[in-house]
Amino acid sequence: MELPFVKMEALGNNYIYVDALSGNIPELNWSEAAEEVSDIYTGIGSDGLIWIGSSQVATAKMRIFNKDGSEAKNCGNGLRCVAKHIFDEGYTGGEHQFSIETLSGTVRASITKVEGGQAKAIEINMGAPIFNSHEIPFLFDGETPVVAQELQFGGTDVTATVLSMGNPHAVIFVDDITSAPIETLGPKIERDDQFPDGVNIEFIEKINRHEYNFAVWERGSGRTRACGTGACAAGVAAVLNGLSERDEDILIHLEGGDLVIRWGADHDVHMTGDARVVCRGIYYFKETCDLNPV
Structure with a gap:
């Protein structure tokens, strides 16, 4: 065929x-x-x-x-x-x-x-990003949005921000992207029972309020060089964590190249790239x- x-x-x-x-x-x-x-x-x-x-x-x-x-x-x-x-x-x-x-x-x-x-x-x-835990879906009993929450995955304590961009994301801020536990922690969180449909995991390092380094473990694909929805989730998480501002361009440096993300005043997330x-x-x-x- x-x-x-x-x-x-x-x-x-x-x-x-x-x-x-x-x-x-x-x-x-x-x-x-x-x-x-x-x-x-x-x-x-x-x-x-x-x-x-x-x-x-x-x-x-x-x-x-x-x-x-x-x-x-x-x-x-x-x-x-x-x-x-x-x-x-x-x-x-x-x-x-x-x-x-x-x-x-x-x-x-x-x-x-x-x-x-x-x-x-x-x-x-x-x-618009989705924060309702039922819609993400994420089995979480507390208040939403889930921002900088102390969570446990497979016996490991993780501080994460959880949201959906039409697919589920757990965003983790790290001090150094080069030492982020992408291939060890990524698959552990991806398959955790708290995410019935699995989850994409983003590791984010702040450079300044308009610029971040990014690495990702994607559900179903493993470590990849880029994830557009993940970059969007990262931009939203940066704003939710008070690290960046709404309606301003954020430059995300993914392993495969750059994306510009803006969480607009219209509540929608805009992503620009090639x-x-x-x-x-x-x-x-x-x-x-x-x-x-x-």
């Missing part, structure tokens, strides 16, 4: 994108497909697979599948790549502002810089792989 694809990356967060809007994509079990194509040894290699298709409520719809086959509700870096793709391919009819449907809701995208007819800078309105096409091609599935849609 053959699958046309385009591999794109935003700050090193790379996915295999399949364009069902083209009418040239077979019906597959996308969870299983994501596991196969994401394998760095026998597949293409990626953080997962993102399906782009038609929507009844937006310009396009995206579904996000992590490399372990689990489906995510939102992905900030993926949103910028999808926005670039549908703009570059002409699906927006030349409009620079349009909407994208995700499992966590519909978001607005703006192409803020164009070169040679191609999107070079993209701003995504990620919507996205890039890596390659295009045809993937040939293994004959033994059962990819019947479910």
Whole structure:
């Protein structure tokens, strides 16, 4: 079975994108497909697979599948790549502002810089952060928002700020990003029973009130070089902890590059950054792989 694809990356967060809007994509079990194509040894290699298709409520719809086959509700870096793709391919009819449907809701995208007819800078309105523990979801009995709370995960005491950007995040401020326990504490928190759907864990080091260093452990993908929703959560957490101000640009230095985050007076979080096409091609599935849609 053959699958046309385009591999794109935003700050090193790379996915295999399949364009069902083209009418040239077979019906597959996308969870299983994501596991196969994401394998760095026998597949293409990626953080997962993102399906782009038609929507009844937006310009396009995206579904996000992590490399372990689990489906995510939102992905900030993926949103910028999808926005670039549908703009570059002409699906927006030349409009620079349009909407994208995700499992966590519909978001607005703006192409803020164009070169040679191609999107070079993209701003995504990620919507308002969610603090209600039931909606995150986070099994927490105290008052919300959960800001700088002393919590325990797997016997380890952690001070964290917990919120959702359409997907759950636990933000931890550290003194030195280079010594942050990303690969030891990250998976422990990700699988903790207090997060029924798992959680993304961000480690943040303050440089000044407008600038932070960032590292992330993503649920379903492990350590990655960037996480757009995680950068948004970090910006919100910085404001909630009194380290930065509302409605001001915050520069987040992720391992894969930089994002500008602004938690606006309109309550919505705005994320601006770039996205890039890596390659295009045809993937040939293994004959033994059962990819019947479910």
